[in-house]
Amino acid sequence: MRSLVGLAAVVAAAxxxxxxxxLYLPAGPRRRPPAGTGAEAGHVELEEPGDASEEPSRLKFPSDLEELRELADLLQFYKTEHTEYVxxxxxSAYLYKQSxxxxxxxxxxxxxxxxxxPYQGLFLACVLTTVGSTMCFLLSQAFGKRYIVNLFPDKVSMLQRxxxxxxxxxxxxxxxxxxxxxTPNWFLNMSAPxxxxxxxxxxxxxxxxxxxxxxICVQTGVMLSEVSSLDDLFSWERLLQLLAIACVALLPGTLIRRFSQKRLKLDVLPQNGLIDDKKAQ
Known part of the structure; x- marks a missing residue:
């Protein structure tokens, strides 16, 4: 019971x-709808805040390329005008999610x-993923051991073996x-201790x-933030870039798989139920 109270206190504080x-989110720019046709018709203009007659831009999940482009413009505005806050x-949000x-x-x-x-984004993603996962490890070690074993007895037992x-x-x-x-990353983070x-x-x-x-995720973000049309997405330059990203990402996994076939004992893992879960963080 004490461990649950401690965990609840940590979650509440975070x-x-x-x-x-x-609460200190700075005001975003105003969004002016395009007035006209032609090359400029598909572009959404972002202006400095202050004109109440225009619609304020909002942070939201994009559902198409136009909204994605608008989100990228908005984030670039925040980065330029409020770098430290962003x-x-x-x-903070990344560590909260991972922890x-x-x-x-x-x-x-x-x-x-x-x-x-691409560079600062990858550095941040790697550092925040590692620190956040380690915080999850420590929280599980301090508060969650008994509950994780009770919730996933078979999975913990198989991983232990x-x-x-x-x-x-x-x-x-x-x-x-x-x-x-x-096995899902979230489960591995919590069960590791x-x-x-x-x-x-x-x-x-x-x-x-x-x-x-x-x-892969960071490079996808870099590419999508630069895309303004489907023609850009399927250009030879983008396709070659995607191919290069895939090769770089697959190389370490290929080496680890080759090593695992010689050294690691993994023959029972596919039957233990862990593989049925989606890999998530």
Whole structure:
């Protein structure tokens, strides 16, 4: 009971912090609908806030290319005018999501690419994923061991057995689990302290193992923020860029899979029920 109260206190404090941070959200630019036809007709103009006669731009999930372009323009405005606030809000939201195993990291990684660019975005995604997962590890270690075992007894037992069988190459076993969807990332984050995975191995395996996933998401965000039409999306330049991204992302997984066939003991994992869950963060 005490552990539940402690976890609830941590969640409440983190939620209150995010709420208070959101109260200081700066005013966004005004959106002027296009007036005319031709090349300029599909472009949405963003102006400085202050004119009450025009509709304010809002942060929302895009449903088509036009809304995606508008979102990218809006985020670029916030980045230019309120860089420190955007960085603080993005990092806080990302760590909140990762620490409490809330789905949605792929969208945040895409946003990282759209807002911060390919290099800074990838750096932020990797660091925040690793730190947030480690915070989830520590929260589970402090408050959740008994409840996780009660909720997922078979999965925890199977993971414990596979960890013991692969003790001589535990770090590569953890990398394999991150590269391939044998078990969801959220479950691995919460169960790692229960099955006695050292926090140093855990930290490094998240940083390296999720690098290809983060790379793909960030590069997708960079590309989509630059797309203004379907012709741009299916140009030879974009297709070659997608091919290069796929090759870079698949190379580490190929090497880990080849190593796993020689060293890791994985023959029972597909039958334990873990593979039925979607890989999520």
């Amino acid at each position: 939620s209150l912090y995010l709420y208070l941070l959101s 960085l603080l809000l993005f990092c 409490f195993a809330i789905p949605g990291s792929s969208f945040l990684n895409i946003l990282a690419g759209a807002i911060f660019g 596979k960890v013991e069988e692969n003790q001589d190459c535990l770090f590569f076993f953890l990398l394999f689990l991150r590269f391939f969807p044998m 229960i099955v006695n995975i050292p926090i140093t191995f855990f930290f490094c395996s998240v940083l390296i193992g999720l690098l290809p996933y983060n790379f």
